Amino acid sequence: MESAWVDTALDLNINPFYHSNKTLKGESKGEVADSDVKVPVKQETGVLVEELNRVNAENKKLNEMLTDLCEKYYSLHNQFMELVSKNSENEAATSKKRKAECEDYTNMIGFSGNDESSCIDEESCKRPKECFKAKISSVYLRTDPSDNSMIVRDGYQWRKYGQKVTRDNPSPRAYFKCSFAPSCPVKRKVQRSAEDPSILVATYEGEHNHPQPSPAELSFSSNSNANPRSAPVSAPTKSSASAVTLELMQPAGMGDDTKKPVQQTTIQQILVQKMAASLTRDPNFTAALAAAISGGVVDQHRIQKW
DNA sequence: CGCGTTTGACCGGCGC
DNA sequence: GCGCCGGTCAAACGCG
Numbered sequence: 001m002e003s004a005w006v007d008t009a010l011d012l013n014i015n016p017f018y019h020s021n022k023t024l025k026g027e028s029k030g031e032v033a034d035s036d037v038k039v040p041v042k043q044e045t046g047v048l049v050e051e052l053n054r055v056n057a058e059n060k061k062l063n064e065m066l067t068d069l070c071e072k073y074y075s076l077h078n079q080f081m082e083l084v085s086k087n088s089e090n091e092a093a094t095s096k097k098r099k100a101e102c103e104d105y106t107n108m109i110g111f112s113g114n115d116e117s118s119c120i121d122e123e124s125c126k127r128p129k130e131c132f133k134a135k136i137s138s139v140y141l142r143t144d145p146s147d148n149s150m151i152v153r154d155g156y157q158w159r160k161y162g163q164k165v166t167r168d169n170p171s172p173r174a175y176f177k178c179s180f181a182p183s184c185p186v187k188r189k190v191q192r193s194a195e196d197p198s199i200l201v202a203t204y205e206g207e208h209n210h211p212q213p214s215p216a217e218l219s220f221s222s223n224s225n226a227n228p229r230s231a232p233v234s235a236p237t238k239s240s241a242s243a244v245t246l247e248l249m250q251p252a253g254m255g256d257d258t259k260k261p262v263q264q265t266t267i268q269q270i271l272v273q274k275m276a277a278s279l280t281r282d283p284n285f286t287a288a289l290a291a292a293i294s295g296g297v298v299d300q301h302r303i304q305k306w
Numbered sequence: 307c308g309c310g311t312t313t314g315a316c317c318g319g320c321g322c
Numbered sequence: 323g324c325g326c327c328g329g330t331c332a333a334a335c336g337c338g
Contacts, residue, residue, distance in 0.1 A: 160311060162330060175329070179310090189329095 141200040156180055158188055169194040181210040
């Protein structure tokens with residue numbers, strides 16, 4: 001099923017050399033042996049350079065598309081924020097309800113009033129503590145279904161503090177707190193998708209109030225991830241499983257937005273990188289993109305290819 | 307012995 | 323008011 005998607009997927013040329021090899025193989029009239037390519041070296045490098053240029057141009061175009069997308073996202077995001085802040089004012093005035101609703105808001109916009117315990121009055125602090133404090137984002141990770149460990153490697157250090165079987169899902173939900181910084185309020189829930197057990201759903205609440213630990217720090221400080229149960233995860237297969245990240249709250253840099261006045265361009269760059277990384281790893285996206293813009297860049301690509 | 311995980315108990319919110 | 327359910331706590335346990 002998925003292989004079908006992959007086959008029809010837009011070739012984004014993530015790995016141009018592989019691609020080049022394929023074309024070369026095709027050009028070498030079905031020679032079986034890979035090693036003895038009969039094309040003269042000069043001609044070969046010429047083809048490669050040409051291919052590389054073409055790929056660069058395509059990447060540039062895709063990059064522009066992504067940037068454009070980001071700009072649109074930002075303007076929409078801002079509009080939505082305005083709308084919601086108006087709504088929440090009304091909401092606060094009329095009803096002091098309710099967790100679920102609050103969570104909906106946070107879910108949709110990533111509205112985090114203030115970090116930490118900076119709420120002003122006690123009353124609004126207790127409930128909204130949960131309502132407004134936490135930024136919530138979800139990460140979907142494809143893993144081996146036979147792999148029972150619920151470990152999501154995201155560069156932070158987590159301490160498990162609970163596990164629970166929930167009603168709507170036979171697989172247990174694990175609760176983690178960020179243990180890299182003692183005061184870090186971030187929590188993470190990890191649970192297998194009810195529909196597709198091969199997909200891990202990690203839900204993050206809150207923001208890290210510390211920078212992302214470096215790999216050295218991670219392997220150094222405490223054994224949380226070097227623990228026997230966690231260790232297998234560091235196997236590249238799992239951590240590099242194809243991941244689609246839906247960061248509902250904050251487009252980028254969600255680790256440390258204590259430094260709010262980050263240049264928007266920087267954020268944009270990070271966002272572009274993140275999106276590109278996520279999207280290009282997702283065969284569904286590439287396929288959808290291919291379908292959507294099949295008249296444009298891709299056609300040009302295909303024409304050249306044929 | 308220290309640290310992290312496991313797991314049953316407990317608590318609070320919510321619906322009926 | 324009661325019961326269900328999700329989230330958290332904390333003692334017990336295991337590992338290095």
